[in-house]
Every structure is written in C-alpha cells, then in structure tokens.
Amino acid sequence: MEEKMKRSKNLLRKGAALAAMSTVLVSQVPLINAFAYGEADVSQSTFKQDTDNSADFQNWLSNVWQGGEKAYAQTENVALTPGSDAADLNFSWYSAGKGTPAVKVWKDGSKSSAKVVTGNAEAISAENWQGKSYSAANKVNIADYFEENTQYHYQYTDNYTGDDSIWSAEYDYTTKATDKFSVILTGDPQVGASGSSSDYSANDASVARDAYNWNKTMQQALKTCPDASFLLSAGDQINQSGATKDNDKKTRESEYAGYLYPSVFRSLPIAATIGNHDMAGSDYSAHFNNPNSEDKLGSTAAGSDFYFNYGDVLFISLNSNNRNQEEHRTFMNKAVASNPDAKWKVVIFHSDIYGSGQPHADTDAATNRIVFAPLMDEFNIDICLTGHDHTFSRSYQILDGNVVDYDISSGSVTNPDGTLYITTGSGSGSKYYNLLNYTPYYIAERTNACLPSFSTIDFSSGSLTIKTYDYNGNKYADDFTINKTNTDMSVDEVINNAEALINGTEVNYTEDSMNSLKDALSALKQIKAAYTTASDPMIADITTNYGKDTDRVSGYGSVKNAADKSTSESGKSVNRFKKGVSTLLDKTIYIQAQEGAQAQLADYKSENAPKIDAKALEDAKTAVVNAINALTVQDDNDTVTEPSAPAEVSSADNSSTDNSSTDNGKAPQTGDNMLARVYACMAAAAAGIGAVIVGIRKKEDICER
Template identity: 35%
Template sequence: MLLKSKKRLTAYVVAALCVASTGFAATEHWNDASTTPTTVVATQAGDANWEQWKSSWKDIQDDYEQVSLAPGKDATQMNLAWYSKDKAKAAEVRISTNEDMSHARSFLGTSKTGTVIDDTQYYTNKVSVKDLKPDTTYYYQVKIDGQWRDAQSFKTGNPDNFTFMYVGDPQIGASKGQTSSEGNKQDGELATRNDAYNWNKTLNSALSQHPEINFLVSPGDQINEPAEDQSAAKIKLQEQQYAGYLSAKALRSLPEATSIGNHDSMTTGYQNHFNVPNPFTEEANPTKAGHGYYYTYGNALFIVINANNYNAADHEALIKKAIKANPNTKWRIVVMHQDIYGSGLDHSDSDGILMRTQLTPIYDANKIDVVLQGHDHTYARTYQLSSDGQQHATFDEYRVKGQQGQSHGILNEALKDSTKKEAYESQNRCYTIADMQQGTLHNPKGVFYMSSNSATGSKFYELIPQQQDYIAARSQNWRPTYSVVHITKDTFSIDTYDAETGTPIDQTYSIVKD
C-alpha cells in the first residue's frame, strides 16, 4: 500500500526557508587534526602522526604529479590519470601480475595540455588498462616526465560479490577560517593541510576495518577551492587541495569513482585529475569540470550525473543511454552531488530540492534502485520513495548553465516573495512514501536515497530542526563517517560507520531482489 505524504508547511520547512531567505549558513563544526588522537587502527594502517604530517606537508602540497585510479567501463578495466611537466607522445602505463614487473603489458593513452601552476605548464595524462581478471593482484608503473615511477599495486574484486566504500564531501580545505588548538586561524593552505591529514586517517581506518573494499564512490566536492575567478593564486590553491586529496597512500591501490560537486564544477581541474569511463559528452549544459558518466561492476550499473547542471533532460538522456548499453544489470545506482532528499539545514530544502520535481519521476520511470548523494554534510537515509504521479513545476526560471558561484540557495530572492514561496513549497511535496519497512526489504517499491556526512570533518552542518516525513534515519555527531556497501547477485546492503572508532552509527539497510 502506498502511503502518500499529507504534510503541509511544517516547522522544518519554515526553518529551512528562513535560512535560505537570509543567505548561506556558515558552520562552526569541524575536526581539528591537531587535537584528534591517532587511533591504533589508523596507526597500524600507516597513518603518520600530526607532527610528522606537518613536517612533510611542504613536499605533499606541491606534488601535483600524483596518480589517480578509477573504475573502468567494467570490472575488466582500470582507468588512470596524472599530471606531468613533460608532454609525452602518448601517456604510458605498464602492468604485471609480478612484483618485479616481469612480463608486463604496456598500455598507451593521451597526453594533453592541462593547468598552469606557478608559471609551469602541466599536462594531463590518461590511460585505460584492459583485460583484467577478477580476484587478482596487479602491479603497475606509470611513466611521468620520462621516468618510470615505483611500482604500486591494486587487487581486482569479484564482480558477483563485491564491496565499495561510499564517502561524503571530503572537501579538502573547507576548514578555512577556523582556529586550531595550535592558535592558528586557518588560511587556505593550513586548512588544506588539516583536512588532507584527516582524509588519510579516514581511508586508512576504513580499509583496516574493511579490507574487502574494492573501490571508493564519492558524490563530489573532493576539494573546497572553486577558483571561479581563475587567478593564479586561486588555481594554485585548488591544485594544492587536489594534491592533498590524492596524497592518501590508500589511493595508490584504491580506485575512486568520483562525482562533480559544486566546488569542483567551475574549473577543468576535476576532469584533468580523474579519468572517468563513458563520459556523457552529449550533455547540453555541462560544467567546466566535465560531464556525467557511467560504468558497470558485475550486475550493478552505476550512473554518475553532473547535478551542477540543472537541466534534468541531460540526466534523463544519460540514464537512458547507460541502461540501453547495459539492459540486463540487476542493480541501477545513481550517484549525484546535490541531495534532493536530504535532512541537512543548509541545502535539503533549498537548492537541493530544486531538482526534486524533475528527477523523482525520471528515477521511477527508469527503475533506479538507489541514489547516493552528498552536499549536506549530514547523515540521512530515506524510506523507499516514489513520485506522486502528478504534474509539477520544473522551475525553468532557476535553471542555470551549471552552478553559478558558491551561493547555494539560488532561490533566495524568490523566497522573499510569499506567493512564490508558497508555490515552491507546494510543488516540492511531489513524492509518495512507497514502503516504510526497515532492516531487510524484499522486492520493495520505490527508490532508496542516502545522504552522506563529511568523510574528513572539514565542515559539518546542522540537521534541519524537524525530521522530514520521508527520512527514516538521520544523525549528526560531528565526526567523520563512511559507508560500506555490499552487492551480490540478489542483495544490496549498506552500513555506515564512525571513522574514528569503526563503530556503526545506524542499522544495516538491505534490499533483496528475489
């Protein structure tokens, strides 16, 4: 039986709209790396302590030539990307099942003009490695500036039974303006140092507790500096934040399927650093950062949309293209930055809600199972939700060609008009609660939505004052979290953990397709 939402204007909407109408709300909540104890788990995983981190930071922050791994088009492929000072005729990677790199296979890719940092031209290099076998350890080397770097390794998973780590908004550098216990009011560089340290700790703790993790999924905002003014200083800070993000040793072996967040969206830095499979270049309103994309892993289809583009027709076209290319996958998972069903005070009922009326029926029509979101820096999961089947406004007057600036609440001016505010509130009650069961659900109707909290503690937001009727569970304990998703032939399950202690913060939520 479908349980249709009957709530009208309630305290949570009033509170959210008051925030939205007065501007973007700041936060005082963050994690100070200088006071965070180094856990036994993190230490055993190779995490440097804070003093060691500070002494090595100068080398880390200027190391722009770090390699990123990403899932390829399917589980038999792996994508790599990196910066170099030299432009190669072709980017080159070699791969072997032997640690001494004997019997290595070579793969060639592209080398193109990238970013200028401190008057130095860098090039962006991308290669796809193919014909990988499941459950196999591979060693790889990347040629950078004419030299082969030290061999690193990764292990492929079992496509029929795999696990990925889902994190929210690392946003390296977002603790800018906060004052640390050491008495420093953090500028962009100090904030980047703080948040990159905590990013390393979260990854190390997660992988120590859950070595079965095969790859990472991030719904965006890898870095904080949008660099929209394109000044040399801003671009350098942005690249230092990418350097801090990519510095995590875990990422040498952990492929990462990233999304474009609003902080990533305004420059080409994102698409220069990450080699995404099947980019949706047909996107009519892309951002400078690039496009949505899709890939498969076993019987799961992952569709990553560029939600900074408010033209939902682009996202519908990407979803249909991905499904047409992979019609028989059992699980369909969308990853996006802006949360259309979240519970954070800053975004869940302002800019995040803007695309709710457009995307909800698209997800229903294309039988999407799960939507993984970020942006709100709080933890929330929904009941199974469906469209209410009614026609709703598309808010065409607010569509922009990508996110404009960092003023998230683009409806602020409109919400000062009581008539427009009432219409907005009414239109965005466009959903139906299709199933309120908890724990393990068998063949449920509707779509499951998750919003992830910050994985670094660089910035946290308050929860909206009154829990929305579509939210099944939520929390904000001002500590970094991460989720572990396990997919088999018939089951999707998700658990979320406190990054410092490794303890669950919520019960397991599972969907079984019999």
C-alpha cells in the first residue's frame, strides 16, 4: 500500500515539470571535448626529480620520516572509517600485543562523561622493513552516538583493563551536517610506485617520496575543503601487488605506513575501495574497518564490497577485482534497500570502465565494463567514481553505453538519465599515464597534467557538484553539477509506473484514456529499444567462469587466450576481447576505436557514436506521464459521493519549491483524474480512517484498508 501511495503521489507532479525540462535539451549536440587543463607526455614529467631536489622534502625526510618521530616505521597508525550512517564511526589500528581494544570518546568539554566502547582484536602476523612486528589488528565500532555539527575527542587502547588502561594521545573528530555536506575524492596514491634503487629496504626512497606528496595532497584537500565529512579513495592505496613472499608483505606494510602517515587521517574517516594493487593481501581489511561488509560479497583476499549512508546519499563501494556480477547485484540490492529513498546513489570502484588512460581504458578496463556498466544502469546510479587510469576524466551522461546528448555547455545538467563517470588522477604523483591517442566518444573532459590531484564533491538535496584541483590548490578540471528536482524520474521508472497502471486491477479506466497511455508507453519503449544493447553473452560467461580454469579472463581484466584477443592491422595482439565477443564492447569500442595506424580515426564523425537524442527521450517520457495524469475512470452511472483530497495529501510532497504541476499546492485535476482520488483513498486508509468511497467507480474495493 505504501508503495502505491508513493507512486501515485509522484506521478501526479511529473508532467508539466518534465515538459518544461525538455525545453533545455538539444537533440544533436556535437560531442566536443574540453582540454582546458592540458594533456602531457608523461615521459617528459620531472615531478619525481622535482620532489627529490626539494629542500623541504629533504628536510622532512631527515627530520620526520627517517629521524625524530620515525614516521616511516609507524604501520600502526589508527584509521577511521565511516560507520553504517553518520551517527556511527569505525576504528582500526595495529598493535604489537593482542588484548581487548577500546575507544574512549566524548563531546568537547565533557571528558568526565566519556563513553568507552570495546571491540575485537584479530590475530595477524605482520612486519615492516623497519623491524616493527604486529600481532593484532584492532577493530572498534561506535554506533548511534555521534550528533551532527559537534566536536568530539577520542583516545584508544590496545588492551582495556578499566581505570588503569594505557590510552593513546587525544585526537579530535568533528561531525558535519548531513543535509548539505562535502567529501574529498582521491585515487591511486599507490605509495611506493615512484620506484627507487632502495626498494625492499628500510630507507625505501619511493615510499618516502610518495608519502611526502600524498601528505601534501591531503593537507591541501583539507585546506580547500575544510568541512569535508570523509575521504573517498578509488583504490590502489599501496603499490606492492604481490602478497605471498615475506619481503613483499614487509613492503606492503611499509607502504601502508606511508599511506596512513597524513595526520589528517586521525580526524578524517577513509572510505577506501579495493584496487588491483591492494587485492592480494589481507592487510587491506586489517587496516580498514569497513561497514556492512559482513556478507563478504564481491570478495577477494583483501576484502569485499561495502556500503554506508550519509544523510540522503547512499555510498556503495564495489571490489572490481571480483568479476562475479551476480554477487555485486545481490550486494547492491541490499545496499539500496537500506535507503530506498536516497536522493543520490554513488558507486565507487577501482576499474576505469569509462576512462581515457592509455594502458587501461580500452583494454583491461573494457573487460570490467562488461561486468559493471550494466549494474550502474540497472540501479540508476547518479555518479560512478573510478581510478586505475592515473589520469583525470569526466564522461558525458552514459546510459547503456550511449552518450545522452544533454546540453552541458553551462557545466551542469538537470534530472538526467544515465550515469556520470569520473576517473581520478594520481593522489600522490607516484605514477602517471598518457592519455589514449584518440578521445573516446564518451569523454567530456580529460587531463593528465602530471601533478597529484584530488576532487571535492558537494552534496545537497538538489545538487551534486564535483570540483577538481592539483595538490597546490589550483583548478585541475572544470566544475560540473548535476541538479535534481522532486520531479526526477528515469526512463525505467516512468515505464514501470505506466505498466503498473496498465496491468493494475484497482480502477477501471476509460478505453480512450488507457489507449492513449498505451500508445505513449509504446513510443517510449521504442526509443529505449533503439539504444538498448542486445543481450551480452560475455556477462554470463565471465560470471560463471570467474575463478575457474575455464575463465577467459586473467589478472585485472586481461584476456587470457590469444584466440580471444583483438589483433591490430600489423598482427599485434591487443589486450581486449576481439570484435564479436561482447555486444557492449562492439558498441562502445569497435564503433570508434581501431588498432594500429587507424587509432586516431581522422574520418571518425561524432554522429557515428552511440548516442541518445535527449530531447526525444524527455518528450517521450513527458508524453507517458501526461497520459497517466489524463487517465479517467469508466462511468457506469454508479455515482457515489466523492470526497476532496485531504489537506495533508496535497502538502505531503510540497516541501520543494517546485510547484510546476500544482495549483496553489493542491493536487492537480486533469480531466477526471482518478490518480488523485486513488491516492487520497490510500492516504486515508493508511491513516486508519474508515472505508473511504472514491468518486465515480465500478469496483467497491478501490479503497483497501
């Protein structure tokens, strides 16, 4: 009943607003790419040398990293992670001994009434190159405690024994608002990737260099966005991908000392997704205490998918190292059910499935596109955040591989269909990649200016804005905003609502009004069918064979068998599935990308790209909604009293300033609009009012209690 009420209420307000929105859409916008922030040949980058030659770096190296506090040995630094929602907070840290871990937390000025929460110590055996050994990964979760916009202090202990416990130093944690807030986004700090002759040693220069720049990035990020609620990391926190040899494990722990070094992390929670360099070691899950991961869906050795809610925003982190689409779908269903009315749905994973970096975007990442892109469409994800490319890119709105050609010349779009894909650059400058030597049709902007970078994302009930900067605080890419109003509905939502009414039995509608709805729905479905990718046989193939000897994929999206690989004109093997294997790749790569000398495609025209006429799509959606609003009830002369809609019904959805389809806040009446009356009946029934008789009707069971 509640679902029916929501559906009826929402549909009443769509028609006029959707009609108004369609006037700002242009059906044949050329796919023009903006390169305002530059492309670079990474072989010419002097960033590594510039760091090594910096007096500030050398001073820090001698007095902080290797001397003084010996930061390079501190793999045990505490990491905060988001809890299930804003009232929760999770903690994790290493210790030499195994006891009963605990966190003591209190509001500013109220230490005498501090709350002590104990947790669990997981047995580990870890060592870094500096000779420190650890036997426990301590986890503490504090739930339903934190209030908005409040300053707290906390301490932690490896072994809680009551009043004689030995506590850490005091740290601050200040909560933010949840109705309007900001987060920081980074990708691929990959500490240790810059390389040095001293790798596999206590004085590993690559870890030092990358930790130094990573710290600078995070310091600038907090300066640029001082009220950030948490950090979203798109993966590859560290560089060492192997985790079987003792020396590799020691390197990983030394690299984690570099990743966790920034002092901002004692007060800024980290939501770190699993990258391909993180995936092999259990040290990832030992260092981070991620929420809602207990089902272990999407698992590899490092960990699994997780999600959390912050106000009206649902954040979903997927482990893209796991190619079992069905596991991720099960997990996403659970995540969405935790906040079904979320205003924004954000997904973050490592693989750059719609990126623009030369090593990955149209090769191994394309394999992962087969698995993950359909999930973004299925769950109507607003923005998908990825890494792996070590270059920054922003896509157009992408729906089933198609660019939805909204006019985005203003740097914004309102109530769009499709998903916006962001690929982050390097968070530390440890490694850069060149851009593809052609511009994928789906890319709206890209840059690889060879400087560490970060983004901020501002959320409110009506908008989402992403801004990107380098580690000096200068703009690194254009700002972009998605606006959303209370009239927002995706194509699938419009279709599902219309089909529910056509197939419903609660009300008898006139044949003419129902036929109008059926005709409008048929037209919308035809548009959808024209841009929908045919069933992709590779989805089931990858999912079914994942992890088996019959798996046609190896590593992080590499094509295992030579017979499956694409081949250039010169006969060189290309690390992606050949044309004809995947319908999605045929559509999103082989319409545009060619191998070898044809890569830049001088004769390529944007009109050949997979593209959706946004105006036609919005007009068709509007026609369906208008037809729904125009449904009239069959008159069989069995007339009874019709009550007016209760006041609370017309005001229930009027918190928004958008009243385009209401008349002074009253429910619209389009012809003999039965929807309004059905909703009034449902509202009355839900409120416990006695049997309500609705309008001119034939069935006596329209109103159910």
